[in-house]
Amino acid sequence: MPGAEAEESRRVAIMSKLNETDIQGFVLRGYNLTYARYFYLHFEDAARARKLIARLLPEITTGQRWDGGKPRSTVNIAFTHRGLAAFELPIATLISFPVEFQQGMKKRAAILGDTGLNAPEHWDELWREGRVHAWLGIQGLTSSALDTASTEMLALIEETRGAVVLDSQDAASQVISGKATTKEHFGYTDGFGNPDYLGVERSTQPGQGKLMPDGSWAPLATGELLLGYADEAGELPVAPIPHILASNGTFMAYRKLHQNLASFRAYLEEHGRQYGGGKEKLAAKFIGRWRDGTPLELSPDAENQAIVQDPQRSTNFTYGADGDGTRCPVGAHIRRVHPRDTFGFNGKLIDRRRVTRRGLPYGKFADENEPVSDSDDRGIIFMALNANLSRQFEFVQQQWIEYGNDARLGNDKDMLLGNHGGHGKFVVQGDGSQTNPPYVCTALPNFVELRGGDYFFIPSITALGMLAMGLVDPR
Amino acid sequence: MPNNNGCVYGLTILSPILNDEKATPSHDLQIRNYLATLPTGETSPFAHAPGTHLCRLVVMDDVIYVGMPACEEHLKSKYLIFESNLDAAGGAGLESYLRGLAQAIPQHLDAVWSHCVGYPGAANAEAFVRYMKACQIETTFFFAAVNDKTVTETLRALQTQKAVADFIARHQGMEHAKLKAEFLEFATRLNAEPLPRPGTMGSRTGESDAWGRGRGIKTGGHNE
Numbered sequence: 001m002p003g004a005e006a007e008e009s010r011r012v013a014i015m016s017k018l019n020e021t022d023i024q025g026f027v028l029r030g031y032n033l034t035y036a037r038y039f040y041l042h043f044e045d046a047a048r049a050r051k052l053i054a055r056l057l058p059e060i061t062t063g064q065r066w067d068g069g070k071p072r073s074t075v076n077i078a079f080t081h082r083g084l085a086a087f088e089l090p091i092a093t094l095i096s097f098p099v100e101f102q103q104g105m106k107k108r109a110a111i112l113g114d115t116g117l118n119a120p121e122h123w124d125e126l127w128r129e130g131r132v133h134a135w136l137g138i139q140g141l142t143s144s145a146l147d148t149a150s151t152e153m154l155a156l157i158e159e160t161r162g163a164v165v166l167d168s169q170d171a172a173s174q175v176i177s178g179k180a181t182t183k184e185h186f187g188y189t190d191g192f193g194n195p196d197y198l199g200v201e202r203s204t205q206p207g208q209g210k211l212m213p214d215g216s217w218a219p220l221a222t223g224e225l226l227l228g229y230a231d232e233a234g235e236l237p238v239a240p241i242p243h244i245l246a247s248n249g250t251f252m253a254y255r256k257l258h259q260n261l262a263s264f265r266a267y268l269e270e271h272g273r274q275y276g277g278g279k280e281k282l283a284a285k286f287i288g289r290w291r292d293g294t295p296l297e298l299s300p301d302a303e304n305q306a307i308v309q310d311p312q313r314s315t316n317f318t319y320g321a322d323g324d325g326t327r328c329p330v331g332a333h334i335r336r337v338h339p340r341d342t343f344g345f346n347g348k349l350i351d352r353r354r355v356t357r358r359g360l361p362y363g364k365f366a367d368e369n370e371p372v373s374d375s376d377d378r379g380i381i382f383m384a385l386n387a388n389l390s391r392q393f394e395f396v397q398q399q400w401i402e403y404g405n406d407a408r409l410g411n412d413k414d415m416l417l418g419n420h421g422g423h424g425k426f427v428v429q430g431d432g433s434q435t436n437p438p439y440v441c442t443a444l445p446n447f448v449e450l451r452g453g454d455y456f457f458i459p460s461i462t463a464l465g466m467l468a469m470g471l472v473d474p475r
Numbered sequence: 476m477p478n479n480n481g482c483v484y485g486l487t488i489l490s491p492i493l494n495d496e497k498a499t500p501s502h503d504l505q506i507r508n509y510l511a512t513l514p515t516g517e518t519s520p521f522a523h524a525p526g527t528h529l530c531r532l533v534v535m536d537d538v539i540y541v542g543m544p545a546c547e548e549h550l551k552s553k554y555l556i557f558e559s560n561l562d563a564a565g566g567a568g569l570e571s572y573l574r575g576l577a578q579a580i581p582q583h584l585d586a587v588w589s590h591c592v593g594y595p596g597a598a599n600a601e602a603f604v605r606y607m608k609a610c611q612i613e614t615t616f617f618f619a620a621v622n623d624k625t626v627t628e629t630l631r632a633l634q635t636q637k638a639v640a641d642f643i644a645r646h647q648g649m650e651h652a653k654l655k656a657e658f659l660e661f662a663t664r665l666n667a668e669p670l671p672r673p674g675t676m677g678s679r680t681g682e683s684d685a686w687g688r689g690r691g692i693k694t695g696g697h698n699e
Contacts, residue, residue, distance in 0.1 A: 410636075427640075440640065440644040440647060
């Protein structure tokens with residue numbers, strides 16, 4: 001019976017609808033709000049911190065649908081392990097968190113390949129010091145809505161003296177003639193295809209969940225995103241005790257990725273001249289999509305907005321018929337981080353390596369003709385949400401970004417995200433034709449550099465209440 | 476033939492470790508101490524043993540009792556486990572591999588296996604082969620990440636891959652006649668290159684452990 005498994009998944013999805021009022025909205029939805037400000041908080045006193053959370057609680061945006069229209073701003077909060085310790089949670093609870101979260105991202109540098117130019121010694125002072133206890137994420141429809149919400153939150157912090165604001169980071173979508181885009185600084189259209197999960201109601205499209213044997217796409221198990229639910233192996237993700245503290249929460253890897261735009265442009269310009277397919281096609285080969293978002297796999301020779309705008313097509317493709325990568329290179333970014341069926345077994349090998357991405361660019365956007373420098377402050381705030389940092393985010397970062405063996409690419413790293421340090425290579429597979437010849441990019445600089453970040457826990461609304469009331473009890 | 480996967484043989488040997496109450500430290504600890512000093516990678520003794528893709532040595536103390544409702548059981552002895560993926564088609568291939576070991580690294584074999592019951596020493600190759608085969612158990616299932624190629628073929632392939640990739644990167648876009656001439660010259664040079672030593676073709680990016688030995692990619696811990 002064709003589609004039977006997918007049908008079953010849909011049935012289960014209806015049965016296990018999540019309690020969206022208990023889950024932070026940031027976990028379930030990309031808000032598509034243009035402006036963001038992230039505050040980094042430090043708690044000095046547990047009692048005052050609890051008071052702050054109690055006051056913040058009614059302001060936190062949940063995952064409830066916006067049937068009554070989009071709010072003008074949103075507020076969400078997440079904690080580092082040190083931050084949770086500052087609430088004086090019971091030690092039995094604190095040590096029950098997964099090891100990688102207890103350690104924090106800085107101590108995982110060797111595992112993540114955050115060495116050399118990306119090593120913690122080169123991070124912003126904020127992230128080197130390790131004093132960040134919480135991330136308070138505010139988003140606004142307009143910059144004045146963002147300012148208003150920010151002012152309100154800062155007033156709460158001041159009034160309760162619940163936290164010290166160490167720093168803040170602004171980020172925003174690029175606005176072109178009054179319309180927010182999903183472009184990032186290198187000029188690529190970003191933000192396609194976050195995974196679907198069982199029980200999460202959102203507008204869904206083929207290519208965003210897991211590949212089924214009949215070629216259809218079905219939602220991933222809820223436990224790949226949220227603690228307290230079965231994951232793709234039918235197991236509960238590693239989670240702290242008590243269960244109710246963990247349930248409906250998730251973990252976030254927060255990374256501030258600086259973009260060396262001048263290096264990128266110069267490299268693309270130089271090699272675009274030598275590459276037979278031309279500059280724009282070479283840019284597309286790096287990522288696996290043309291800069292307007294058209295997937296190479298569906299349209300290898302030209303951009304095609306009809307595909308980009310069609311939810312039935314924009315993420316709906318596989319690589320099985322392109323084993324040698326002549327359409328989309330085997331090492332292209334989107335093929336590395338979401339290999340779909342590349343490794344065979346109907347894509348089963350990748351279902352436990354998916355992450356949900358949130359994020360916005362920061363810094364000034366520069367037109368193609370505007371002079372730029374690598375030292376300009378611009379980049380992207382990358383936030384990956386997953387139930388298990390070690391199995392999902394860290395695996396993808398270590399094996400698929402900073403290494404190439406699974407893709408049979410030896411030690412090659414991701415072209416744009418890799419920590420190349422001037423070495424390494426990126427192979428564009430070709431078919432020998434004039435406009436699609438093979439090409440090898442070498443002497444790769446770091447197009448992207450890590451400037452800091454950490455691992456955060458995004459608790460449920462219930463768990464936030466427990467924090468606020470000092471009611472976390474592991475027994 | 477579950478021990479075989481194409482031309483690669485998965486060898487598993489379990490040698491009982493001497494149980495001598497008077498030995499200080501005990502024989503299993505003496506093995507552990509010696510193994511801890513052995514380098515990995517190209518300076519590993521097993522890089523000098525012909526036909527070894529990879530191998531590992533483990534001291535197994537006992538089965539671990541996990542509590543009720545499991546029943547408590549114990550092994551009759553502590554065991555040294557030796558696992559090796561090696562070039563050998565069939566039983567005769569195994570014997571020649573073991574003889575090669577005895578010839579290449581007898582001092583290391585003796586330093587480790589002299590703590591095991593009934594070990595005859597590597598000096599007598601025939602007795603050594605008989606002993607190892609007596610300790611062998613069927614492997615049944617093993618991970619062979621070497622594409623059915625011998626160690627020599629694998630090293631040559633990696634060398635060729637790297638050299639050709641470098642050549643392409645340096646020569647792409649070159650005028651055809653010149654490219655052809657350069658390639659012929661390159662191919663002649665490559666064919667004359669000696670085989671790289673085992674353990675030299677891997678990534679060099681691994682960090683060193685407390686003893687200054689490279690351990691390659693770090694693992695993330697218990698969640699994988």
